[in-house]
Structure formats: structure tokens, C-alpha cells
Amino acid sequence: MPDSSTLASLNAIAHSIISYSAMIAVGLIGAGLIYLAVLYYRDVTQTQHAIRRNYPLIGRFRYFFEHLGEFFRQYFFAMDREELPFNRSQRSWVYRAAKNIDNTVAFGSTRPLNHSNEVLFMNCLFPTLSEDAAPTHSVTIGEGYCREPFSSAAIFNISGMSYGAISKPAVQALAAGAREAGIWMNTGEGGLTPYHLEAGCDIVCQIGTAKYGVRDAEGNLSDQRLADLASHPQVRMFELKLSQGAKPGKGGILPGGKVTEEVANIRGIPVGQDSISPNGHPDIRSIDDLLDTLARIRRVTGKPVGFKMVLGFSEWLDELGEAIHRRGLEFAPDFITVDSADGGTGAAPQSLIDYVGLPLRRSLPLVVDKLNEYRLRERVKVIASGKMINPAEAAWAICVGADFIVSARGFMFALGCIQALQCNKNTCPTGITTHDPELQRGLVPADKAARVANYAKNLMHEVGVIAHSCGVREARSLQRKHVYLIDERGVPEPLSLRYPDQTPRPEYLIASTADEALTP
Incomplete structure (x- = not known):
């Protein structure tokens, strides 16, 4: 011891x-x-x-x-491609493009290549070489029909997102990014604000059913307010919104929690109360009313004017074509924005998001073909909108016949959206769709603007890559014959068979194919 x-x-x-x-x-x-x-x-x-x-x-x-x-x-x-409404593969591409980092992947595609309606682009034996590639051709809207037509080579632009639905720093970042990338920004129906103007980007002013920003004391369309907006050189076009993908047949919905004093002043509505637009324009109840309104806005502003809609019943397209030919091409819309019915950024009843209207895969070919049928395709430009956030989707729209593509949710992802599904509340954790200053501070416009610009530039670049693989020199040279769709049997079918394109090719596209004989 x-x-x-x-x-x-x-x-x-x-x-x-x-x-x-x-x-x-x-x-x-x-x-x-x-x-x-x-x-x-x-x-x-x-x-x-x-x-x-x-x-x-x-x-x-x-x-x-x-x-x-x-x-x-x-x-x-679940695997990456099984998340909704945008799967992880789609979002990851946007995040990498926005950060301008390597966007290559390894070990093969995770995309199902034999599912019905999947898109496949047909590469040619001798693709376009880099030295043979051409810059994307500019398209002019309203040429010969308004005092100040608008030209743009940018195929991918920012769709309508209202100030109020999205935050001040989000608008500032989008506007600055649009300026850097050389693309336009749509104001959404909430109206033009100083935050849209401060960066100097091109702007499309949207006029919704409540006519925020362009209405008089009685709520009617005001020529003076239109002229005031048009006096800004940055305002390049006006878009009359008839319906939108998130809620076809219902007006805009801005919850009262987002109606701050500033938003209320811009829109001319009470602070803190829900801002609910009419489900249609009370003063536009026919095709002739629509054409009269478009002509009025064009006359007052001097700038291109078009309308945005979700296609449901399509018979009215015949009525539109007949009315334009009866009244004259000066009454035609300078552009039509075709929105997809599978939802958007706005708050909306699920019954409308899920069950009302046609998705873009069905509606865009219908609209383009009707314009061709009535020989209006050169007069009326087509803008495609709806769930197109990656290069292949944008390239498909161009093949079908769109002149431009616009996206809202793609640019939200570029801003840092994590698909938290809080857009209809005031609790967005990334500061994009909230007016809570504590949450807004996370979104620094100077940093996010660079991501917005990177995203747009990289997407347009990769659309060009697809075009070169198909054997054409630039994106706007893509046609329906370059796309195959998988049918119900799992067999590839040329889009040109499902939707025959009988339109003469524009002059600037005739010689733009690198190897026409070998292009599918």
C-alpha cells in the first residue's frame, strides 16, 4: 500500500x-x-x-x-430532376451561370431522353466553327408604325416583376444587371419607379388591368401619364397585360403586408390594404377595343406597343387577324407576349396555376402559325414567356418562332432565390420578394447586379452554342427543323412535322447557315 x-x-x-x-x-x-x-x-x-x-x-x-x-x-x-417547380439541375445551372463559374457537368445526362414531349436538338455533321459564327442579329419592333421603334439583339430579357411584389434592392440589382448585359427590363404592372430608372437600362412599361402609374383620379387610362412615362428615353416600349401565367383570368394580387407607403404612393392605393387588380380591363371588351387601345397608347407615346396574354381558347386569333386586315396594319400590335400557363412569380390561386390556360409548348406554335396564316409575322413580333430559365428552353422558343424570350424566375434565381416558395408572403429569406428591411439587407444590389448580367450573357452564349451545333451561324437562324420532340411512343419526331412552318425565311437568315445541305 x-x-x-x-x-x-x-x-x-x-x-x-x-x-x-x-x-x-x-x-x-x-x-x-x-x-x-x-x-x-x-x-x-x-x-x-x-x-x-x-x-x-x-x-x-x-x-x-x-x-x-x-x-x-x-x-x-429524389434525384436532381424530380424537384418542382424548378428542379435542382435547372437551378444549379442558373446559379453557376450567375456566378460565372464552370458550368460543365460530368458522367452523362440525368435528363430522360425518351419521355413524351422532351426536346432534342439535331446537330449537323459539320458544325459552325468559331471563326464562322456571327453576332446575333438585331430585331426592330414597331418599325414604320411608331415614332420611336426599338431595336435589340438581346434574345433573353427580364420579364415583368412589379415593385411591391419584389423589393427595392431586387429592382435596383435587376436594373443595373440589365444595363450591364444590354437587355431590357419589364416593370410589371406595379408601375415605373425611380429604382427602375437609376441604372440606365432599357425599360418596358407594363400596363395592368388596374392601370397603376398611368391612370387618372377615376382610375381610367390617362394620356398625360402615358406621355410623362414616354418622356423618359429609357422607356422603350409599352406592354398591355391582358393576362399572365400565374393567374389567367384574374388580376394582380399584392398582399397588404407588402403595400408600404412608398408602394401605395406609386400605385395610388391605400397603405396596408391588399392590392387586387380587376380580372380584365373594363374598357377593353372586344378585339376592336383592344386595337383601339393599342393605337391610342402608340399615338400618345410614339413607342412600340403590344399586349401580353395566356392563350386559352384560340378562336379570337382569327378575329384578331381579320380585324387587323380590315382596319389596317397601323392598328396591329407591335408585339405579342405569349405567357405560359404553368405559373409565374405572382401570388395566385392554385386552381388557376394548375388548371387554367395552355402551356407555352402548345400556345407558342399556335400564335406564331396564326400570325403566319394572316401574313402578320413580319409586322407583329413575338415574345415568349414562361418557365424558360435554361439555354435549351430559350433555343426551343426561337426554333418555334419567337423573336425574344423573357424570364422572371430565372433572374430571381440569379439574384439568389432558393425556391423557398415565400413569394406570396413578406418573409422571403433572400430579400427578393419582401419589404422587411432586416431581410432586404441580405440582397446587396451592386453584387447581385453582376450575377444578373452574368446569367443573361451566359445563357445567350449557350443558345449560340446550340445554334452552332445545329450548323447555323447565330441563334436567330434556328428553325423548327432543328428540333425533334419525343412522341407518345418514345420516337423522335421533327417539330416541323407536328407544326409545319410555311413562313418564308427573313432575308438576313437566307445565307446564315454554315452547311445548309447537312443540316437536319
Whole structure:
């Protein structure tokens, strides 16, 4: 048995070990707290990631779980292409394009290539070489029919998102990014604001059923307000919205929580009350009313005027074509924006999102073909809208006959949207669709503007890559024969067979094919 001196020594050693262990533990805890404090400071001061800026430290778990998600989906849950409304593959492409980082993938496609209505582009044996590629041709809207026609070579632009539905920093970032990329920005029905104008980008002013920003004291369309808007050189076109994809047959819905004093002043509505637009224009109840209104806006503003709609019943397209020929081409819309019925950014009843109207895959060919049938295709330009956030979707729309493509949700992803599905509330965690200043601070316009521009530029570049693979020199030279659709039997079918295109090719496209004989 050890003597008392030995026990005392052992006790002293044990006491020292405990003391040092406690000191080390305290030191590690202190170091950990300092490290967390540093991370907290870095998160709240950085401007690249809205989630980390709004939710310091906690927001970092998103990226950790996102990384783990790859493995969980691989073994337990859905694959990348099974998420809705936009799957992870679609969103990841936008995120990488917006950050201007490597957008290549490995180990083959995860896309089902034998499902009905899937799109396949037909590459030719001798694709267009880089030295033979041509810049995207400019298209002019309203030439010969208005005082100030608008020309643009940009095939991909920002669709309507109202200030109020989206935040001030989101509008500022989109406007600055549009300016940098050389694309236009649609105001949405909420009206033109100083935030749209401050960056100097091209602007399309949208006129909704409530006529926010262009109405008089009684709520009627005001020539004076139209002229005031048109006096801004940046305002290049006006778009009369008849319906939109999120809610065809219902007007805009802005929850009262988003109707701040500033939003209320711009729209001319009470603060804090739901802003619900009529489900149609009370003064436009026929095709002739529509053409009269378009002609009036064009006469007052001197700028191109068109309308936006979701196609349901299509018989009215015949009535439109007949009325234009009866009254004269000067009454025709300068453009038609065809919106898809599969939803959009706005708050909407699910019954309308899910069940009303035609998706763009059906409606765009119908509209283009009707314009061809009535020999109006050169007079009336076509803008395609709806769930097109990746290059292949935009390229498909051009093949069908669209002159331009516009996207809202694609640019929301470029701003940092994580598809939290909070757009109809005031709780968007990335600051895009909220007026909560604590959440808005996560969205720094200067940083996000660069991502907006990168996204637009990279998408248009990759549409060009698809075009060159098909053997044509630039994106606007793509035609229906370059696309095959998978039919119900899983067999590829040329789009030109399903929707025969009998339109003469515009002069500038006749010589734009690198190897016409070998192009499918």
C-alpha cells in the first residue's frame, strides 16, 4: 500500500491534470466562441450570400446540408430532376451561370431522353466553327408604325416583376444587371419607379388591368401619364397585360403586408390594404377595343406597343387577324407576349396555376402559325414567356418562332432565390420578394447586379452554342427543323412535322447557315 507521500504526489498530479484539462477546455471553448464571433462578423458584413447575411452562422448549415443532400438523394430521396417547380439541375445551372463559374457537368445526362414531349436538338455533321459564327442579329419592333421603334439583339430579357411584389434592392440589382448585359427590363404592372430608372437600362412599361402609374383620379387610362412615362428615353416600349401565367383570368394580387407607403404612393392605393387588380380591363371588351387601345397608347407615346396574354381558347386569333386586315396594319400590335400557363412569380390561386390556360409548348406554335396564316409575322413580333430559365428552353422558343424570350424566375434565381416558395408572403429569406428591411439587407444590389448580367450573357452564349451545333451561324437562324420532340411512343419526331412552318425565311437568315445541305 502506497505511503502518504506517494498518495500526496498522485493527488497533486491528478489535480494538475484536472487543472490543465479545465484550462484547455476553457481555452478551446473561448477559441471556439472567438471563431464563431469571427464567422458571425464575416457573415453579417459580406455581401455575396443573402442567406448568410440575413441568418449569420445558421445560414452556413444550408450549404452543408445542400452538400449532404447530394448523397441523401443518391441513396434515399429524389434525384436532381424530380424537384418542382424548378428542379435542382435547372437551378444549379442558373446559379453557376450567375456566378460565372464552370458550368460543365460530368458522367452523362440525368435528363430522360425518351419521355413524351422532351426536346432534342439535331446537330449537323459539320458544325459552325468559331471563326464562322456571327453576332446575333438585331430585331426592330414597331418599325414604320411608331415614332420611336426599338431595336435589340438581346434574345433573353427580364420579364415583368412589379415593385411591391419584389423589393427595392431586387429592382435596383435587376436594373443595373440589365444595363450591364444590354437587355431590357419589364416593370410589371406595379408601375415605373425611380429604382427602375437609376441604372440606365432599357425599360418596358407594363400596363395592368388596374392601370397603376398611368391612370387618372377615376382610375381610367390617362394620356398625360402615358406621355410623362414616354418622356423618359429609357422607356422603350409599352406592354398591355391582358393576362399572365400565374393567374389567367384574374388580376394582380399584392398582399397588404407588402403595400408600404412608398408602394401605395406609386400605385395610388391605400397603405396596408391588399392590392387586387380587376380580372380584365373594363374598357377593353372586344378585339376592336383592344386595337383601339393599342393605337391610342402608340399615338400618345410614339413607342412600340403590344399586349401580353395566356392563350386559352384560340378562336379570337382569327378575329384578331381579320380585324387587323380590315382596319389596317397601323392598328396591329407591335408585339405579342405569349405567357405560359404553368405559373409565374405572382401570388395566385392554385386552381388557376394548375388548371387554367395552355402551356407555352402548345400556345407558342399556335400564335406564331396564326400570325403566319394572316401574313402578320413580319409586322407583329413575338415574345415568349414562361418557365424558360435554361439555354435549351430559350433555343426551343426561337426554333418555334419567337423573336425574344423573357424570364422572371430565372433572374430571381440569379439574384439568389432558393425556391423557398415565400413569394406570396413578406418573409422571403433572400430579400427578393419582401419589404422587411432586416431581410432586404441580405440582397446587396451592386453584387447581385453582376450575377444578373452574368446569367443573361451566359445563357445567350449557350443558345449560340446550340445554334452552332445545329450548323447555323447565330441563334436567330434556328428553325423548327432543328428540333425533334419525343412522341407518345418514345420516337423522335421533327417539330416541323407536328407544326409545319410555311413562313418564308427573313432575308438576313437566307445565307446564315454554315452547311445548309447537312443540316437536319
